[in-house]
Amino acid sequence: MHQRKRILVTGGSGFLGSHLCRRLLKENNDVLCVDNFFSSARDNVLDLKSHPHFELIRHDITMPLQVEVDEIYNLACPASPIHYQYDPVQTIKTCVLGSANMLDLARRLKCKIFQASTSEVYGDPEESPQAESYWGHVNPNGIRSCYDEGKRCAEALFFSYYREYQVPVKIGRIFNTYGPCMHPNDGRVVSNFIVQALRNAPLTVYGKGEQTRSFCYVDDLIDCMIRFMATDDELTGPINMGNPDEFTILELAQKVLDLTQSHSDIDFCPLPGDDPKQRRPDISLAKRYLNWTPRIALDEGLQKTIPYFRSMLKA
Ligand code: NAD
Ligand code: UDP
Numbered sequence: 122m123h124q125r126k127r128i129l130v131t132g133g134s135g136f137l138g139s140h141l142c143r144r145l146l147k148e149n150n151d152v153l154c155v156d157n158f159f160s161s162a163r164d165n166v167l168d169l170k171s172h173p174h175f176e177l178i179r180h181d182i183t184m185p186l187q188v189e190v191d192e193i194y195n196l197a198c199p200a201s202p203i204h205y206q207y208d209p210v211q212t213i214k215t216c217v218l219g220s221a222n223m224l225d226l227a228r229r230l231k232c233k234i235f236q237a238s239t240s241e242v243y244g245d246p247e248e249s250p251q252a253e254s255y256w257g258h259v260n261p262n263g264i265r266s267c268y269d270e271g272k273r274c275a276e277a278l279f280f281s282y283y284r285e286y287q288v289p290v291k292i293g294r295i296f297n298t299y300g301p302c303m304h305p306n307d308g309r310v311v312s313n314f315i316v317q318a319l320r321n322a323p324l325t326v327y328g329k330g331e332q333t334r335s336f337c338y339v340d341d342l343i344d345c346m347i348r349f350m351a352t353d354d355e356l357t358g359p360i361n362m363g364n365p366d367e368f369t370i371l372e373l374a375q376k377v378l379d380l381t382q383s384h385s386d387i388d389f390c391p392l393p394g395d396d397p398k399q400r401r402p403d404i405s406l407a408k409r410y411l412n413w414t415p416r417i418a419l420d421e422g423l424q425k426t427i428p429y430f431r432s433m434l435k436a
Pocket of ligand 1: 131132133138156180181183197198199200204219294295296297299
């Protein structure tokens with residue numbers, strides 16, 4: 122029989138967090154959502170407010186938190202480059218102090234804690250696909266470093282708590298994920314292109330659009346997180362989570378134009394500093410240990426995402 126758990130989701134009002142809260146509630150858990158609304162709107166979880174098993178607390182995880190829970194998913198951190206670069210000091214504090222606070226909580230409660238790490242730990246990778254054994258190629262002081270190095274330091278912290286205090290940690294390295302409930306002004310490529318296409322405004326392709334990304338639909342990703350959390354304490358990761366189908370940014374732009382039947386042009390804009398040239402996960406570990414493989418291809422995922430933005434823009 123299912124044992125109802127009380128589960129803390131930090132960053133629970135964000136894009137991934139709001140999906141995770143919904144999924145955990147659906148599986149008959151109590152969800153405690155903690156967020157400071159830095160990069161999300163409270164509206165993302167507004168519909169859950171009256172749910173008898175959902176609780177929302179406004180809190181910044183750089184401050185300690187005293188609650189009683191059975192599991193923790195640590196997702197709090199702005200993920201879009203424009204958001205994490207807006208206040209880089211706060212981004213590092215969220216990654217490092219925030220993780221330490223959540224790990225202290227997990228240590229006291231002796232509970233499992235999942236860390237939303239990122240493909241950014243690989244930086245601008247010199248090998249592809251990226252396997253977990255690859256140590257990465259990161260500029261330690263560039264404009265992305267507040268996030269990349271913050272997340273790398275968080276991984277080091279998680280492993281230190283595991284080795285020193287035996288905290289059961291689960292580190293998932295998430296690759297570009299998209300879907301409904303992304304903020305229309307989020308700034309990441311999928312939401313930007315869809316919003317621009319629906320407005321018949323030019324699609325802003327940075328650089329020549331030859332850089333690649335591998336896009337995972339949100340439902341697949343959440344499924345992977347939940348499977349990981351359900352594993353034995355020995356399985357710490359890191360484990361890559363993403364869809365290995367790789368596309369150039371120009372290919373993505375063309376797909377969005379086709380699927381929205383938009384008349385938008387493409388505007389080639391300057392490439393931001395340190396923008397990774399390629400990104401593609403090796404998901405052998407996720408397949409082997411979690412029996413997980415993504416099911417939703419990019420076209421299908423975009424078709425599920427476009428109506429969400431259409432309705433947001435109408436509202
Ligand atoms: P998001 O920006 O939509 O959500 C992050 C949430 O964290 C927001 O609700 C924000 O307000 C909250 N937050 C930020 N700082 C906080 C703080 N100090 N205290 C409390 N709340 C805080 O981003 P997302 O796409 O949902 O990403 C969630 C997590 O997954 C992040 O940790 C991100 O680094 C990681 N991740 C996401 C992706 C992706 O493609 N979506 C890829 C790699 C890693
Ligand atoms: N990008 C783009 N146009 C946009 C937003 C992003 O061409 O309007 C590019 C960006 O330069 C990067 C890729 O799309 O190469 C993915 O960017 P995103 O911000 O979504 O995430 P990243 O993988 O860079 O963290």
